[in-house]
Amino acid sequence: MNLRLQIGRMGSVLVLAFAALASRSEAQVLNSGASTITLQAVLNDSLTVSLSSSAVNFTLTPGSASNPGSLGITATTAWALKPSVGSVKVYAFFANSATALTDGAGHNIPSADFQISNNAGPFTALTSTVPFGGANAGMLLSTTRILGNNRSGSHQDLMNFNINLTTIPSLPAATYTGTLTIRAQAI
Amino acid sequence: MNTGKFSRITAVALGLALATTMAAAQVNSGAQTITLNAKLAESLTLGLSANAVSFTLAAGSATNAGSTSITATTKWTLLPGRTAVGVYAYFSSTTALTDGAGNNIPSSAFFIADNTNPSTALTGTTPWGTGTGLQMENIAITGTNRSSSQTDAMTFNIDLSSLPQLPAATYTGTLNIQAQAIT
Numbered sequence: 001m002n003l004r005l006q007i008g009r010m011g012s013v014l015v016l017a018f019a020a021l022a023s024r025s026e027a028q029v030l031n032s033g034a035s036t037i038t039l040q041a042v043l044n045d046s047l048t049v050s051l052s053s054s055a056v057n058f059t060l061t062p063g064s065a066s067n068p069g070s071l072g073i074t075a076t077t078a079w080a081l082k083p084s085v086g087s088v089k090v091y092a093f094f095a096n097s098a099t100a101l102t103d104g105a106g107h108n109i110p111s112a113d114f115q116i117s118n119n120a121g122p123f124t125a126l127t128s129t130v131p132f133g134g135a136n137a138g139m140l141l142s143t144t145r146i147l148g149n150n151r152s153g154s155h156q157d158l159m160n161f162n163i164n165l166t167t168i169p170s171l172p173a174a175t176y177t178g179t180l181t182i183r184a185q186a187i
Numbered sequence: 188m189n190t191g192k193f194s195r196i197t198a199v200a201l202g203l204a205l206a207t208t209m210a211a212a213q214v215n216s217g218a219q220t221i222t223l224n225a226k227l228a229e230s231l232t233l234g235l236s237a238n239a240v241s242f243t244l245a246a247g248s249a250t251n252a253g254s255t256s257i258t259a260t261t262k263w264t265l266l267p268g269r270t271a272v273g274v275y276a277y278f279s280s281t282t283a284l285t286d287g288a289g290n291n292i293p294s295s296a297f298f299i300a301d302n303t304n305p306s307t308a309l310t311g312t313t314p315w316g317t318g319t320g321l322q323m324e325n326i327a328i329t330g331t332n333r334s335s336s337q338t339d340a341m342t343f344n345i346d347l348s349s350l351p352q353l354p355a356a357t358y359t360g361t362l363n364i365q366a367q368a369i370t
Contacts, residue, residue, distance in 0.1 A: 045214045046214075047214045047215065047216040048216055048217065049216045049217065049219045050219065051219045051221065053221075054219070054220065054221055054222060055221065055222045055223075055224065056221060056222070056223055056224070057224045057225070057226070058223070058224070058225035058226065059225075059226055059228075060225050060226060060227035060228075062227065062230075062264040062334035063334060067225070069223075073221060075219070077216065079214075081214065085214070100223075101223055101225055103267075105267055107267065109225065114223075131215075132218070161223075163225055169334055169335070170330065170331050170332055170333045170334050170335060171227060171264075171333065171334055172227070172264070172265060172266060172267045172333035172334065173227050173228055173229035173230070173264045173265055173266045173333070173334075174226075174227055174266065174267065175224065175225070175226045175227075176223075176224075176225040176226070176227065177222070177223060177224050177225075178222075178223040178225075179220050179221070179222060179223065180220065180221040180223055181218045181219065181220050181221075182218070182219045182220075182221065183215065183216055183217070183218045183219070184215070184216035185213065185214070185215050185216070186213065186214040186215075187213045187214075
């Protein structure tokens with residue numbers, strides 16, 4: 001009977017010890033279930049052109065090849081593009097090659113007599129057909145090849161302007177106005 | 188479905204996919220505009236190749252030629268409404284040259300041969316006087332010459348046949364050459 005009592009006490013002690021150990025173990029780490037958050041970051045294609053100024057004046061001399069614009073304008077093209085894009089091209093163009101500038105009374109300065117020198121290059125008439133504007137009324141200002149290191153980048157085109165009146169020596173005195181458009185395309 | 192039909196459908200599908208991909212790859216910027224303003228001002232100028240002519244006169248002679256010919260170059264850039272440009276030679280009065288002592292050579296004794304035209308006395312009317320000038324040019328302005336020029340080569344003569352008693356003296360005067368554009 002005494003032995004049975006002793007065994008009973010030892011059993012009680014062991015049960016208490018195990019219970020205490022188990023209790024301590026559960027108190028050290030308590031993990032919830034894992035909840036997930038799906039992350040999505042979209043960097044949209046973007047392509048913008050901004051101009052340092054938006055007006056140019058010319059004082060014309062009849063028949064003269066050199067009638068420079070009053071100032072140069074810098075077009076800054078900025079982009080963030082998808083990997084599939086190969087290049088960014090910047091264009092200058094008029095809506096109509098015959099009437100780059102007009103006095104509104106039937107007397108016109110065609111785009112062939114309007115010239116741009118881009119980034120100190122030679123003066124070039126706007127006689128090319130580009131993705132925008134009228135046929136034979138534009139020019140490609142620049143092409144930037146897109147590589148792995150410039151998918152987000154920018155480019156500047158400093159344009160100087162000239163009107164060549166040698167082909168229209170009889171242009172009457174008047175004020176001629178027009179709109180030149182600058183636009184970029186990534187493709 | 189036979190193999191040929193399947194191939195055609197596949198080709199069309201691939202074409203559409205390629206076109207869609209290409210369209211998606213093209214990105215255009217917005218259009219930025221530059222306003223252009225070019226002013227061609229109206230102008231009318233006249234320049235002379237020289238500004239002095241001398242004459243050695245022979246009493247009563249019809250022929251007293253000037254020492255040099257002078258070319259007047261008239262240049263213009265005109266508004267669309269202009270219809271003509273006139274070039275004139277004239278004196279401010281009928282007294283063309285004078286010795287300052289009351290002895291005068293009238294404009295009727297002063298002659299200009301302009302280009303290939305005959306020598307003509309300055310007795311016509313100009314915008315600046317009556318009976319004292321000569322219209323050398325009357326140029327119609329059309330769409331082809333709104334900006335243009337004209338030269339007038341003038342040779343001069345003083346006809347003293349009507350002034351046989353003109354006293355010996357030095358006679359001076361001022362001949363004006365002027366252009367006018369009219370509407």
